[in-house]
Amino acid sequence: MSISEQPHDSGEGEAPPAPASPPVRSESPADPTDDGPAPDRSAPSASPVGRLAATVERLRREVRAAQAEAEGRALVELAKGVLVERLQCGPAQAARQLMELAEQAKVTPLELAVEVINQAARDRMSEVTDAFLAATSETAEPVVDSAAVRLRAAESGALAADDTQAVADSLLQQALLPLGAVAVAIWAAGPDGSLTLAGSAGFSPVEAARWRYVPPDVVTVARRGLTERDGQWITSLAATGLPSIGRHQHPDGGRAALPAGTGGRVHGVLEIVWPTPTDPQPARIARQLEALAELCAHTLETYTLRQGSVSDPRVMPDAAELMDLADGLHDPALVLVPHLDDSGHLVDFRIQHVNGRFLDPAGRPRAVINGALLLEAYPMAAGDSELFQRVERVHATGEPFRAQRMNLTALVDQVPLSAVADISISRHGSGVLLLWRIEDETARLASLLQNAQRLGRIGGFEENLLTAEITWNGQLFDLYGRSPSSTPVPLEELPAHAHPDDTVAIRRFLRTVLHQRRSASTAFRLQRPDGVTRHIRVVAEPVLDTDGRLFAVRGAYQDISAQHWTEVALAATRDQLAHTEQQATERNRLTLQLQHAIMPPAQAPLQVPDLQVAVRYRPAETEQLVGGDWYDAVVLPSGMVLVCVGDVAGHGIEAATSMVVLRNALRGLAVTGAGPGQLLSWLNIVAHHLTGAVTATAVCGLYDPARHTLRWARGGHLPPVLVRDAEAAPLPLVKGILLGAVPEASYEEAELQLEPGDTLLMYTDGLIERRDRSVEESLRHLLTTARAAPRTLDQQLDRLLTYSRSDTDDDTCIVGIRVG
């Protein structure tokens, strides 16, 4: 940097030399491969003419000499400028001084000029030349002088050149031809990884035009050189198989591709072509070439600027955008900008910004990391993890770097911690975006466990019984309501902190763990110093040493208060459920009790002369199916006997309630002395006006003991069955609609004269109902059963129930009367 301004200083002193040099150089780039336009074109046609060739060679030498002289003059002028500044003298005095010094030092003025410039510059070129001089003086090589001069000459030319093409010419002529190289290409690297041929010398114009642009991802020698920090050294191009400019001309030649960078940023590649296989260059030559590459970089910097494709890399107009981008990412992200030292060398990156997801591995607040230098914040980044180097590379080349499961080392409280992270580094403008996603499984699990413990309110402990050392985690102090700095409570003293009622359980737990050396757990009420009582479960296991002796106990406390109350709530719910179930059961039982209360399964026999009356009531087996069947047999005040069965549609307490209403209504109505038809007609009105549109069927008879007659009527019910002389038959189907269906209805009556021994049966359809049979079929079966009359009426009813072919679990009522 400091050098580049010096030509201006010196240029004022004596005008001619500096402007003189460019025109001389400009001769050669016009046709780099062929030496001079005119002679060379005629050379192929007049090949035998050796004299012409000699002339060409002489002219070429002259041109070169003139060029070198021009370069030398430029350097001498430069040195004079330095002396003017240092000695505070005029240009003429400086010139004299230079000559005198040269004479004294027994060197040419040109060499002395280089010496002066080197001392003044103290730049990389100086180091190279110094080292070079030192190395060559040791081996006493005779080319010492020319090498240093050559480099400075090339530099001078390069710096004076206003375009990369001129630089290429200068480099080839001044520095590379003496090293045996025949061509040079200077590539400018695009941010997308593409290469543009910014300047070349030694190639045919056609070849140069052919290679003016290399798209991204096309692997060429130059491209290799871009990514290799130390450059690409190729003994023979053919061996690599890589394409490159001038391959057809020099297929087996050696190549060198060196990244051309300044300030840590690579702007392009310097590619050098040798005509024949070339062994890797010795270190000093390599350093020379690297220095030349750096020279190119200065020009390339300007070159890219002129292209306008990339803005000045030293400023960051896009930093704000990059920060926005970082803030939008879901991974921890750092925005880095290069940090250069005074001489423009990249020494570190400044952490311009960290996003919201960023968590410092060392747990420092974001504000501390923000604005710090990368290596200061993360000294280990420069270590084995190579993180810093990766960032540097991406910044230099613009090629993004992605790696999965990269080992990172972070220094946390002076303890290096290894972590595995997915890394992404990319360059945006002049900034670098660094993303990392810590993948450390153990760290993740540890954090998971920690959260689980926190959520589960689990506190861990370990007690060394030999040293009485107790370790608690933070959660356990919380659990105990103690500050983390207080002394942990030994397991043995647990009873002192628990509800007195839990002492026995805790003692048993301690005995199991400490004495019997078995894992154990217990629950107790922890009484905390703040007066809060928590329900705690403690789990502990003994830790035995190799001799089987108990030396530690470890385990965990869990606050089960929430769980405890959940259980309490659950228990309450369960109780309530049980209560509901019980209620339902009770309802069913109530229904049954109602049935039983109204119609005892075994009724006290009616005291009626010459008449046996028997009743059977069989409730449905399933309690909730107990329903609305009823029977009645009662001697009315008139001496008449009321017999009836009925069936309210539906089941349960509602049906049973309706049944009670109808049964009692019929009893009450019967007292009036009305006939059965009239009774059913009234009963129909009762049923019709019952809430819930109840329908019911019933058959009702009035037996006159004096006349042995039965007057009867039915409302939609099966007619009674008469068993007489081993014959069973239903009574005729007198008209009568079921009860409750219509507001008013009349019921036909019939009268039956009974004879001694006759049995009359009234029953509900629970006795005969079958899903797969018609009423007729079922009835036939009933009649068959009824016909085989056993001795007593009770036996007959029992038999009917026993042999009932009903397949529906329904209430069943039977009323039987036997005359005799």
Next chain:
Amino acid sequence: MSIAQNPLSVEVTLPREDVALIAVEGYLDVDTATEFQHHLANQLHHGRRHFLLDLSSVPFMDSSGMNIILRVYQQARDIPGSVHIISPAPAVLRILELTGVSITVPVSGSVEEALARVDAFEGEQGGQDSPQA
């Protein structure tokens, strides 16, 4: 099960604008009663006053089916209108007689007979024109 084996088929035709002839095919039991009822409710909703229930293809009917008939009977009576059962199978007729439903809901041998009864009803109503309570 009976749905799968004996699905209920209900076909409604309108011999007259306010007369719905509903031909039922299948078992009228607890499984199919609801569907049957929906058809009847739909016709009631559309202003039919007379319901002719063709039960000739109903081999079996239980109390559920009977309750549906009783319900539509009560609703029709309030309009006023009427319900007629046409050609019930013997088993169904038996149930209707046993429960006395046939007393209230007249049973006809054919559609024509039922329509004649509707006419008679209309004539009766035309004279009185006062719905029964």
